Amino acid sequence: MARHDQRVGYGLPAILAIGLHVLVLVVSVISLPSRDADPSSSSIVQATLVSNETVTDQAQRAQEARERAAARQAEEEAKAAEEAERQAAEQAEAERQAQEQRAQAEAERQAAQREREVARQQAEEEAQRRAEEAEQQANRRAEEAERQRQAELERQRQEEERRQAEAERQRQEEEARRQAEAERQRQEEEARRQAEAERQRQEEEARRQAEAERQRQEEEARRQAEAERQRQEEEARRQAEAERQRQEEEARRQEAARRAAEAASQSLDEAIAGEASAVANAQQGQEAANGFINLVRRAVEQSWAIPAGSNQGVVATITVRLGPSGELLGASVSQSSGDSAFDQSALQAVQRAEPFTELMRLPASTQREFRQFNLRFQPGDVR
Amino acid sequence: MNDSMSIPHLIMNASAVVQLVMLILTVGSVLSWIVIFQRSFVIRRARRAHQNFEERFWSGIDLNELYRETPSEQETVGAEQVFRAGFREFNRLLPKTRSPQSILDGVQRSMRVAWSREEERLTLHLVFLATVASASPYIGLFGTVWGIMGSFQSLSMAQQATLSTVAPWIAEALIATAMGLFAAIPAVIFYNRLSSESSKLLGKYEDFAEEFHSILHRNLQGRGDSSGAA
Numbered sequence: 001m002a003r004h005d006q007r008v009g010y011g012l013p014a015i016l017a018i019g020l021h022v023l024v025l026v027v028s029v030i031s032l033p034s035r036d037a038d039p040s041s042s043s044i045v046q047a048t049l050v051s052n053e054t055v056t057d058q059a060q061r062a063q064e065a066r067e068r069a070a071a072r073q074a075e076e077e078a079k080a081a082e083e084a085e086r087q088a089a090e091q092a093e094a095e096r097q098a099q100e101q102r103a104q105a106e107a108e109r110q111a112a113q114r115e116r117e118v119a120r121q122q123a124e125e126e127a128q129r130r131a132e133e134a135e136q137q138a139n140r141r142a143e144e145a146e147r148q149r150q151a152e153l154e155r156q157r158q159e160e161e162r163r164q165a166e167a168e169r170q171r172q173e174e175e176a177r178r179q180a181e182a183e184r185q186r187q188e189e190e191a192r193r194q195a196e197a198e199r200q201r202q203e204e205e206a207r208r209q210a211e212a213e214r215q216r217q218e219e220e221a222r223r224q225a226e227a228e229r230q231r232q233e234e235e236a237r238r239q240a241e242a243e244r245q246r247q248e249e250e251a252r253r254q255e256a257a258r259r260a261a262e263a264a265s266q267s268l269d270e271a272i273a274g275e276a277s278a279v280a281n282a283q284q285g286q287e288a289a290n291g292f293i294n295l296v297r298r299a300v301e302q303s304w305a306i307p308a309g310s311n312q313g314v315v316a317t318i319t320v321r322l323g324p325s326g327e328l329l330g331a332s333v334s335q336s337s338g339d340s341a342f343d344q345s346a347l348q349a350v351q352r353a354e355p356f357t358e359l360m361r362l363p364a365s366t367q368r369e370f371r372q373f374n375l376r377f378q379p380g381d382v383r
Numbered sequence: 384m385n386d387s388m389s390i391p392h393l394i395m396n397a398s399a400v401v402q403l404v405m406l407i408l409t410v411g412s413v414l415s416w417i418v419i420f421q422r423s424f425v426i427r428r429a430r431r432a433h434q435n436f437e438e439r440f441w442s443g444i445d446l447n448e449l450y451r452e453t454p455s456e457q458e459t460v461g462a463e464q465v466f467r468a469g470f471r472e473f474n475r476l477l478p479k480t481r482s483p484q485s486i487l488d489g490v491q492r493s494m495r496v497a498w499s500r501e502e503e504r505l506t507l508h509l510v511f512l513a514t515v516a517s518a519s520p521y522i523g524l525f526g527t528v529w530g531i532m533g534s535f536q537s538l539s540m541a542q543q544a545t546l547s548t549v550a551p552w553i554a555e556a557l558i559a560t561a562m563g564l565f566a567a568i569p570a571v572i573f574y575n576r577l578s579s580e581s582s583k584l585l586g587k588y589e590d591f592a593e594e595f596h597s598i599l600h601r602n603l604q605g606r607g608d609s610s611g612a613a
Contacts, residue, residue: 008424010417017416021409024565028390 065260304349326359346377404526412566468497483603505581516570523563530556
């Protein structure tokens with residue numbers, strides 16, 4: 001039976017061979033990409049760019065920020081105490097409040113604007129007061145004139161009376177001389193009557209004068225009270241304005257202190273936790289700054305050729321100074337790695353990557369921070 | 384990166400010459416594998432057939448019976464074929480001549496012809512394997528050289544010589560060498576193995592032919608004596 005299949009055809013071998021090739025092809029297509037992925041991911045580690053400032057810079061800046069924040073806090077506290085004191089005093093006495101307010105206004109250095117406001121208000125008030133005073137004076141002058149006229153009249157009347165009395169006396173004397181008893185009686189009577197009338201008139205006059213005086217005084221007092229009230233109102237308004245300005249100022253200062261504290265340390269950040277918008281702004285700035293740093297790092301990494309034979313552990317720090325449009329003003333080795341070729345390669349990498357035009361896209365406040373920063377060069381673990 | 388550097392992508396983007404080289408190498412590889420499988424089957428069956436035949440031959444069976452049992456010429460292989468050729472020639476010559484020497488000469492000649500036919504049958508296409516084994520590395524190398532020439536030409540046109548401009552060319556060029564080696568290595572291995580197997584089998588056939596010859600010689604000696612006596 002084995003006789004008949006002694007000859008071997010080519011069909012089965014052909015199928016086997018083609019199947020083998022297809023298998024090899026499939027295996028290479030499926031498994032090779034995953035095998036390629038490993039070397040590609042691990043081979044291009046070149047540069048690590050750690051931070052935009054040196055440790056000493058950070059420490060200094062943190063220290064400064066902390067000091068600033070502390071000073072500002074102390075200032076604020078002092079001011080708050082002052083404020084409380086002042087408010088107490090304000091409730092007690094308006095005059096002293098004004099003085100204190102003035103004193104505080106003088107004491108506050110930063111409030112040039114507010115001082116101007118106060119000055120303007122004072123001028124306004126002064127003008128008002130002057131106008132009032134002028135009015136008052138005019139009134140007073142009119143009153144005075146009235147009084148003088150009245151006094152004149154009075155005097156005239158008195159003089160007249162005196163003259164009359166003299167004439168009367170002369171006539172009385174004459175009559176007395178002429179008439180003895182009747183005259184004397186009549187004179188006495190007359191004198192009595194006149195004295196009575198005189199007394200009555202004088203009393204009346206005095207009463208009227210007193211009345212007028214009182215009225216005038218009352219008027220004066222009322223006007224003064226009115227003026228005082230107006231002035232007080234003005235003062236209160238100005239004070240409220242000043243208070244509002246001061247509070248705004250304080251809020252602004254708090255925000256600034258908060259940002260500084262945030263940069264400086266976490267504890268201060270908690271201490272001055274507050275406005276969400278400020279935080280959001282700060283975060284946005286931070287993000288933009290990070291993006292910028294990443295871009296710079298990538299550009300520098302791409303243009304960095306690590307010199308052959310450089311050690312794995314060497315680290316060089318390059319200080320980079322940028323112009324306003326991102327052009328390189330200067331790059332210097334701030335911390336040498338000890339390998340001059342390595343330092344030189346890092347410098348050249350920065351110079352080659354030069355126009356960092358991304359700087360212009362940063363917000364203006366953060367731009368200034370990145371005019372100067374440090375780059376750390378360290379050959380990565382190239383496997 | 385994985386996508387642009389994958390092997391099918393590289394093959395598709397290669398230049399025409401390199402693609403032609405790759406095609407030749409692929410065809411050579413497929414053909415060599417066809418030969419490898421076919422030869423392996425053929426040699427395995429020939430070995431088995433030889434074993435069966437030897438068992439029957441040495442089992443003490445009558446040679447005329449054995450000759451009658453074996454099938455026709457086209458279906459026999461190996462030692463069986465040698466035996467058939469020799470025994471047929473012996474039977475034809477036996478009535479025509481009385482000289483044992485001339486009978487043995489004729490038998491030996493026909494057995495040598497049968498043996499050489501078997502040799503040709505066993506080593507069929509092994510030369511093709513040898514050709515693939517020796518030529519495909521050179522063909523692949525040619526593709527590689529051509530591809531690297533192309534990469535340097537593109538390098539001369541580029542402004543900056545970065546690794547990324549040269550890498551695809553070199554990769555596709557090296558694929559040609561890889562394919563040449565892929566075709567050549569199995570061809571070399573199986574050529575050696577198959578040729579040694581076939582030469583071993585041919586040695587066995589030769590041994591069998593000698594033994595059969597000695598048997599016939601022994602028979603003729605007895606017959607020559609008897610006929611001489613008669």
